[in-house]
Amino acid sequence: MSLILYDLCGADDLRFSPFCWRTRLALMHKGLTFETVPVGFTEKHKIAFSEQDKVPVIDDGGTVVSDSWAIAEYLEDAYPGHPALFPGARGRRYAKMTNDWADKLNPFILKSIIVDVHDKLDPADQIYFRESREKRFGKALEKVQANRDETRRQLRDGLASMRAHLMDGPFVSGQAPAYGDFIVFGSLRWAELCSDFPMISDEDPITDWYARVGTTMGVK
Numbered sequence: 001m002s003l004i005l006y007d008l009c010g011a012d013d014l015r016f017s018p019f020c021w022r023t024r025l026a027l028m029h030k031g032l033t034f035e036t037v038p039v040g041f042t043e044k045h046k047i048a049f050s051e052q053d054k055v056p057v058i059d060d061g062g063t064v065v066s067d068s069w070a071i072a073e074y075l076e077d078a079y080p081g082h083p084a085l086f087p088g089a090r091g092r093r094y095a096k097m098t099n100d101w102a103d104k105l106n107p108f109i110l111k112s113i114i115v116d117v118h119d120k121l122d123p124a125d126q127i128y129f130r131e132s133r134e135k136r137f138g139k140a141l142e143k144v145q146a147n148r149d150e151t152r153r154q155l156r157d158g159l160a161s162m163r164a165h166l167m168d169g170p171f172v173s174g175q176a177p178a179y180g181d182f183i184v185f186g187s188l189r190w191a192e193l194c195s196d197f198p199m200i201s202d203e204d205p206i207t208d209w210y211a212r213v214g215t216t217m218g219v220k
């Protein structure tokens, strides 16, 4: 039975969603074969079967799961003989903590690159994205992004605990990358794919970590 990932898609088939990257890397780490179905912001009909309106969604031979965290838990439980997403006795709890922490940092990335993300979308999705995000932030996308030196500083400050954690080992999850790494990697991959504005400085140890994860997972 086939496994399908419904994946957010921009213009030119760009797959940039931080949450979909978490799931994509989780599937790769588990060694599972999967196909992807591109879903634009204005193509919610493609995921109507999941009874909610956000990606990622997976359909694993008829088992439908949405939300990247729920998908990671599902994959870990459904494929126990495959490499672990949450290694270690308390790995699942640590990964969940990382998940919730990273979700709070994502808005700093979004505010730093919001016009750049808009520009990477197809025209119909640009209209949807502008309307929905300007409603959310109460101002023009350009005004949100104009403050990006500050929002990037907030992101860099917010990553301090990860920087400290990396002093103890090469990956968030220990000696090898696992789901805790994929969570943060997805966010920085999103920024890299959508924008030339560097979220992390070259001197930051997180830059080396990002390259290590990319190389290990074969995505850079």
Ligand SMILES: N[C@@H](CCC(=O)N[C@@H](CS)C(=O)NCC(=O)O)C(=O)O
Binding pocket: 008, 017, 018, 019, 020, 041, 053, 054, 055, 056, 066, 067, 068, 069
């Ligand atoms: N908590 C969810 C968040 C998923 C999410 O926000 N997905 C975005 C793409 S990055 C989405 O589908 N947005 C649809 C929209 O804004 O209309 C998860 O972890 O999967």
